[in-house]
Amino acid sequence: MYKNILLASDFSPEAERAERRAAEVAQKYDAQLSLIHVVDYYPSMQLEGGLAMLPNIEERLNEKAQEDMDACIARLSMTFKNTHIGHGPPKGVIIDYANEIEADLIVLGSHGRHGLGLLLGSTATGVLHIARCDVLAVRVQE
Amino acid sequence: MYKNILLASDFSPEAERAERRAAEVAQKYDAQLSLIHVVDYYPSMQLEGGLAMLPNIEERLNEKAQEDMDACIARLSMTFKNTHIGHGPPKGVIIDYANEIEADLIVLGSHGRHGLGLLLGSTATGVLHIARCDVLAVRVQE
Numbered sequence: 235m236y237k238n239i240l241l242a243s244d245f246s247p248e249a250e251r252a253e254r255r256a257a258e259v260a261q262k263y264d265a266q267l268s269l270i271h272v273v274d275y276y277p278s279m280q281l282e283g284g285l286a287m288l289p290n291i292e293e294r295l296n297e298k299a300q301e302d303m304d305a306c307i308a309r310l311s312m313t314f315k316n317t318h319i320g321h322g323p324p325k326g327v328i329i330d331y332a333n334e335i336e337a338d339l340i341v342l343g344s345h346g347r348h349g350l351g352l353l354l355g356s357t358a359t360g361v362l363h364i365a366r367c368d369v370l371a372v373r374v375q376e
Numbered sequence: 377m378y379k380n381i382l383l384a385s386d387f388s389p390e391a392e393r394a395e396r397r398a399a400e401v402a403q404k405y406d407a408q409l410s411l412i413h414v415v416d417y418y419p420s421m422q423l424e425g426g427l428a429m430l431p432n433i434e435e436r437l438n439e440k441a442q443e444d445m446d447a448c449i450a451r452l453s454m455t456f457k458n459t460h461i462g463h464g465p466p467k468g469v470i471i472d473y474a475n476e477i478e479a480d481l482i483v484l485g486s487h488g489r490h491g492l493g494l495l496l497g498s499t500a501t502g503v504l505h506i507a508r509c510d511v512l513a514v515r516v517q518e
Contacts, residue, residue: 235400255510258377262404344504344511359501362486362513368397369486371504371511 236263236368238315240337242270242328242361245302250309252343252372257310259341259370268316269306270331272324273299325360337367344371378405378510380457382479384412384470384503387444392451394485394514399452401483401512410458411448412473414466415441467502479509486513 241256243249260267273295299319307314316335320327332340344358358371383398385391402409415437441461449456458477462469474482486500500513 359504362501362504366515368515369513371513373508373510 236260236265236339238268238335238337239263239265239339239341240268240270240328240332240335242272242324242340242342243306244324244343245271245299245306246343248345248374249343251374252341253306253310255370255372256341257312259339260312265339266315267312268318268335268337269303269314270318270320270328271299271303271306272320272322272327274322274324324357325364328357328361329364329366332365332367339368339370340365341370341372343374345374378402378407378481380410380477380479381405381407381481381483382410382412382470382474382477384414384466384482384484385448386466386485387413387441387448388485390487390516391485393516394483395448395452397512397514398483399454401481402454407481408457409454410460410477410479411445411456412460412462412470413441413445413448414462414464414469416464416466466499467506470499470503471506471508474507474509481510481512482507483512483514485516487516 236259239256239260241253243253256267259265296319303317303319307317318331320331328340328342331337340361342358342361358369362369362371378401381398381402383395385395398409401407438461445459445461449459460473462473470482470484473479482503484500484503500511504511504513
């Protein structure tokens with residue numbers, strides 16, 4: 235029985251299907267639900283003159299992430315046990331957090347392997363490879 | 377809401393966790409459950425003198441698959457909407473069948489990426505890549 239479910243969302247419009255699914259499974263199982271969003275921010279962006287063009291980009295990204303997270307929480311009308319904004323390569327950050335909170339199921343969106351979906355698809359695949367727990371990959375629109 | 381769940385099992389002892397999980401999710405969702413097992417049989421085995429060593433190997437593999445399927449059905453005490461023994465590369469056979477029966481969720485076991493698990497892991501990964509529906513990868517013992 236799932237007791238401790240972790241939803242990983244990039245807060246894209248496509249990810250809303252995975253978000254709703256995670257909430258639904260948590261309700262079915264009367265499980266606790268946690269939420270992680272990963273700011274996939276590469277400091278190297280600052281090396282290309284980006285600092286001048288986008289001042290305080292890291293701060294801005296974090297503010298945007300927090301706004302998006304608040305919107306997601308409001309949208310789902312769920313009580314979350316934990317919420318976390320992580321930084322770095324999504325696969326590793328998601329897995330580390332899942333281990334930390336001892337999640338027994340990770341729910342995340344999965345694109346096909348074509349086009350734009352390739353990157354997100356590889357996050358789902360990567361999580362699947364190294365997760366210690368079950369993974370529900372929710373098919374989202376390409 | 378899941379209505380039509382497909383369990384893919386290789387009937388290994390490790391896969392029993394995925395089998396139980398599929399039955400559990402089907403009950404939670406009051407969904408219909410179908411079962412597929414793939415005989416991953418390469419006719420090329422016959423080209424290496426295997427015919428003499430293992431007469432009727434295809435027939436034997438099919439008989440064994442049917443016995444294992446009967447045992448799985450008895451073990452789970454579930455009524456299955458469809459059961460199917462397929463032949464060929466597991467990934468493609470599972471996906472084709474999922475599409476045929478219009479499954480909305482595929483449940484299958486997933487090993488880590490090390491050792492023996494590599495092959496099974498790649499089935500889960502492959503299914504995840506090309507499935508049109510959601511995929512629940514159940515972590516099984518390495």
